[in-house]
Amino acid sequence: MTIDISEATAQEQLFLLLENSQQNQTWVKLLLSKYRGAEKELRRLTVRPIVLRNETALTFVYSYKTRDITKNFSPAEGLTHIRELLGNHFKSAHFFSTTNESQLDISKNGKATLHTRSLAVAAATPQEHDREKKRFVDIKREYLTAIGVTDQQRQLIPAMSHKWKQINKFIEVFSQALHTTDLALERPLEIVDFGSGKGYLTFALHDYLHHAVKNNARVTGVELREALVDLCNKTAATLENTGLDFVCGDVKTHAPKTTDVMIALHACDIATDYAINYGIRAGASIIMCSPCCHKQIRQQIQSPALLKPMLQYGVHIGLQAEMVTDSLRALLLEANGYSTKVFEFISLEHTDKNKMILAVKRKTAGDNTDTLAQIAEIKAFYGIKEHCLESLLQEK
Numbered sequence: 058m059t060i061d062i063s064e065a066t067a068q069e070q071l072f073l074l075l076e077n078s079q080q081n082q083t084w085v086k087l088l089l090s091k092y093r094g095a096e097k098e099l100r101r102l103t104v105r106p107i108v109l110r111n112e113t114a115l116t117f118v119y120s121y122k123t124r125d126i127t128k129n130f131s132p133a134e135g136l137t138h139i140r141e142l143l144g145n146h147f148k149s150a151h152f153f154s155t156t157n158e159s160q161l162d163i164s165k166n167g168k169a170t171l172h173t174r175s176l177a178v179a180a181a182t183p184q185e186h187d188r189e190k191k192r193f194v195d196i197k198r199e200y201l202t203a204i205g206v207t208d209q210q211r212q213l214i215p216a217m218s219h220k221w222k223q224i225n226k227f228i229e230v231f232s233q234a235l236h237t238t239d240l241a242l243e244r245p246l247e248i249v250d251f252g253s254g255k256g257y258l259t260f261a262l263h264d265y266l267h268h269a270v271k272n273n274a275r276v277t278g279v280e281l282r283e284a285l286v287d288l289c290n291k292t293a294a295t296l297e298n299t300g301l302d303f304v305c306g307d308v309k310t311h312a313p314k315t316t317d318v319m320i321a322l323h324a325c326d327i328a329t330d331y332a333i334n335y336g337i338r339a340g341a342s343i344i345m346c347s348p349c350c351h352k353q354i355r356q357q358i359q360s361p362a363l364l365k366p367m368l369q370y371g372v373h374i375g376l377q378a379e380m381v382t383d384s385l386r387a388l389l390l391e392a393n394g395y396s397t398k399v400f401e402f403i404s405l406e407h408t409d410k411n412k413m414i415l416a417v418k419r420k421t422a423g424d425n426t427d428t429l430a431q432i433a434e435i436k437a438f439y440g441i442k443e444h445c446l447e448s449l450l451q452e453k
């Protein structure tokens with residue numbers, strides 16, 4: 058059944074798409090994020106269809122900082138519940154059906170915008186997609202099915218096309234960085250991935266090293282949320298992946314050990330600083346991080362007089378805080394003996410942050426006097442008292 062949605066408001070259009078998709082059984086996943094309600098530590102909500110006692114239902118997974126809570130609703134109840142939550146509590150929705158991807162965003166003043174695109178191209182041309190990406194990730198690899206990126210026929214699941222793109226870009230960047238280091242590939246590399254989440258990139262890295270590079274790397278995912286750690290360990294065991302394990306832990310307190318490569322993708326706020334500090338102290342040859350939010354510097358930043366007219370707009374302060382935080386991270390890495398690049402990566406579904414900081418250890422540390430002076434000048438210019446990474450690096 059098709060409902061005419063052309064006259065509806067953006068938010069109403071999304072509800073109609075949901076209803077339509079529920080009736081047509083094309084619903085894959087709805088992700089609500091940017092939670093602004095009263096529940097402490099609630100981050101996001103994922104809604105998927107399931108079959109319960111031969112009846113279709115909607116399963117709601119509420120993701121808190123360290124745990125998940127699952128509740129099941131009939132389709133009608135579930136849709137009503139989504140109506141109550143979206144707009145009032147969650148300010149962003151990302152919906153995947155088997156044919157379309159839609160993104161709804163509600164601004165601070167309540168204005169809603171909806172973007173919808175067809176997934177038909179990604180679904181219709183898997184061979185083309187394979188060919189294009191074969192250099193880095195082979196879509197036929199078994200782990201991609203185990204982690205839900207491909208189906209049993211090893212075809213890309215359309216709703217996972219964004220994740221597939223992210224995995225490919227990640228392996229491409231890693232592969233290029235690996236070849237600029239003098240890491241001895243005859244011995245197993247030691248890799249740590251902080252904030253490994255569902256392990257998409259951790260599995261991809263392990264598989265790439267074992268099968269493409271032929272290195273028996275030991276890859277450890279460190280993740281706060283126990284349920285995700287258990288899920289990833291179960292998948293690793295099913296795949297009989299040797300040298301891959303996931304541990305429940307906090308990057309802030311993770312016991313140091315020899316590390317060749319430190320990864321931290323989309324770890325929140327200063328978790329990225331703890332991860333970089335860990336990588337530098339462990340002497341990692343490669344440090345790859347994709348920062349998430351930038352609260353610490355945003356709270357401290359003072360607008361220099363000249364920039365005040367530009368920074369009167371809240372959105373610019375956010376952009377400025379991001380640029381200053383990550384520039385200081387990159388310069389601190391340079392000052393600690395790394396060649397550093399900052400470039401565009403692929404964002405996650407629930408954040409528009411899409412930057413990567415890639416640092417490769419130089420053969421010689423070099424003189425860092427000028428870089429340290431630049432760091433001090435930038436901090437003074439913006440009135441920044443403390444940068445988490447700098448403080449961590451100064452600790453004995």
Ligand SMILES: C[S@@+](CC[C@H](N)C(=O)[O-])C[C@H]1O[C@@H](n2cnc3c(N)ncnc32)[C@H](O)[C@@H]1O
Nearest residue numbers: 252253254279280281282306307308322323328
């Ligand atoms: C946005 S997800 C990213 C997952 C994965 N790295 C990726 O890019 O697909 C961030 C993950 O970091 C975890 N996390 C946040 N703070 C952490 C910390 N201090 N120590 C370990 N994990 C943390 C969260 O639980 C979450 O699973």
